[in-house]
Amino acid sequence: MENEAGALSRVAGLFSARGYNIESLTVAPTEDSSLSRMTLVTSGTDEIIEQITKQLNKLIDVVRLMDMTEGPHIEREMMLIKVRAQGEHRNELKRVSDIFRGRIIDVTDQSYTIEMTGAGDKLDAFVQALEPGLIIEVVRTGVSGIGRGDRSLKL
């Protein structure tokens, strides 16, 4: 989309005005400073997705749009998770984090902060694998997506 003030609110406004659902949304400028790239995760029947696609394309700030799920693509999301890490839990948490290829990026005598990247379901699985009582805080970025191989969304 155009990297302009108001572009994001047009997209968000469209979803709320038409009763569509936003599961996650990420947006940031690209290598071309006039453009920003948004990945938006939504759900609905084929008809609803078709309408969402058409309505988004009508927005003048939307330069190009691609339904990632129509072809091979990669989805990644980053999570920062702060967990209570005391006593016997410290080793156990380190081990589980390693299995999920997480990185401990901040340590105190009470807690670890773990950074983890992956598809959404991997992050879900990690959260599931932890004892609920240990979780202090979870921050997720929402999904970013890119096409595989030659498939790309470029001007």
Place this chain on the structure above:
Amino acid sequence: MELTGADIFVRALQDEGVEFLFGYPGGAVLHIYDALYRQDKVNHILVRHEQAATHAADGYARSTGKPGVVLVTSGPGATNAVTGIATAYMDSIPMVVFTGQVPTHLIGNDAFQEADNIGITRPCVKHNFLVKDVTKLAETIKKAFYVATTGRPGPVVVDIPKDITAQKAEYHYPDKISIRSYNPVHIGHPGQVKRALSMMLDAKRPILYTGGGVILGNAAESLTALARALNFPVTNTLMGLGGYPATDPQFVGMLGMHGTYEANMAMHHCDVLIAVGARFDDRVTGNIEKFCPYAKIVHIDIDPASISKNVKVDIPIVGCVDNVLKAMLVELGNSTAQTDAGALKDWWQQIEEWRSRDCLKFDRDSDKIKPQYVIETLYKITHGDAFVTSDVGQHQMWAAQFYLFDKPRRWINSGGLGTMGFGLPAAMGVQFAHPDATVACITGEGSIQMCIQELSTCLQYSLPIKVINLNNGYLGMVRQWQEFFYQKRYAMSYMESLPDFVKLAESYGHVGMQITRPADVEGALIEAMKLKDRLVFMDFLTDPEENVYPMIPAGGGQNEMILI
């Protein structure tokens, strides 16, 4: 030479060829008003309420095809304009609305007369712009006109902070502009056009269902040519009236909630439906589950998002309706295939049988004035050649049913948003554009009071509009629903304490008439039309409990009409 933002604004409007600017001044736009004062090319029309400025610009646009242009101040000026912007948005009317804004450094400060115009109007504009740099002002104005008038048209708002109108920049108005993410489609896909035509030629029970897109896309001529070449029946939506000559035998009337029996029955029973510049609105389809159960559907529209939005279609064609219809005509000329004349003969016979039901009949012997009769008479004495605006309610439906429009851009009403208060200011815009034409505003005593203050504007600019007030003493359309669906519990639909409309018109300097007997209707209308240079406010006291028929009740299919 460098110009101030205010002068750039005025020059840009001049270069854009803007004849009329409908507006109302205020603090944030005073530099602009000063610049307007120092020129005489752009004609500023002072309304009495910003809502009326937008409706007047809208009426101008609908009747000419050119964009309507509006200027209002910040805060309340802009919020007052919102109803008119939303009205234009729902009916895809090209319009550019300039709103004043507080100076850049005060934005976000809750400054005096500050409102978030961009945020407030976002859901009811095609696009909007906040101008933050005077060097971008001219280009932004060009973009606004370009976006408003191309593709599926619509209103565009340009919000201009006061300091921008004082700062200086070199003036350059671009001849052409392109926006990388905005490329409206013009030509329909040739393969789709072929497929559609062959489906149409195979049809046994076809119907052309055409909407406002035919009017906006200047496609009435090609639609008429195609319909005649194929001998297909044509029905128009409320927005599409005039897109096909209403006096032509192939016209089966308006369709939808208050459409004719023949139009709705033909829709229900058709086997091929050709939708042209229409959007399958709920007031047209009735219960969507029961809509056109036997039909294969072709849909021609400039907006891909209109296609398969409410009803799944078989052959979509995205493009300007006029181009697509012309391509069909060419294709038809080259084709050896023909329509199924035998099947069409049977189909027409069936339609004539439905037509003979005479669904628009009303009591002609009543001693009360029947509103239908007033419109029928208006049609007769204006030879069907007036511009007719309307407000919203029963009178709007009767106008649509009883004034037969043979030409496009003659019927001006708020179909999508259904905005009471639209009729009189819209008539002003029409009259400015067509100073010598007869312009009638068909209204009700409820609606007219929503923008009655514009009688003053009409005096200032000597607009000889004929106001046809069908005064039934009720918010008639509301009362009708309460009669049918709420056991006659008339909650708040009775209009008490009405003004004396004759005196009211007179106090505004116009001619007022009150008509109470059926026998006086025709004479009064003739007399009013003779007063060519005066606004005449005609207060017809009509049968209070007359209803609009036919009617498809909520949840009904098109074959489930309430008939009289």
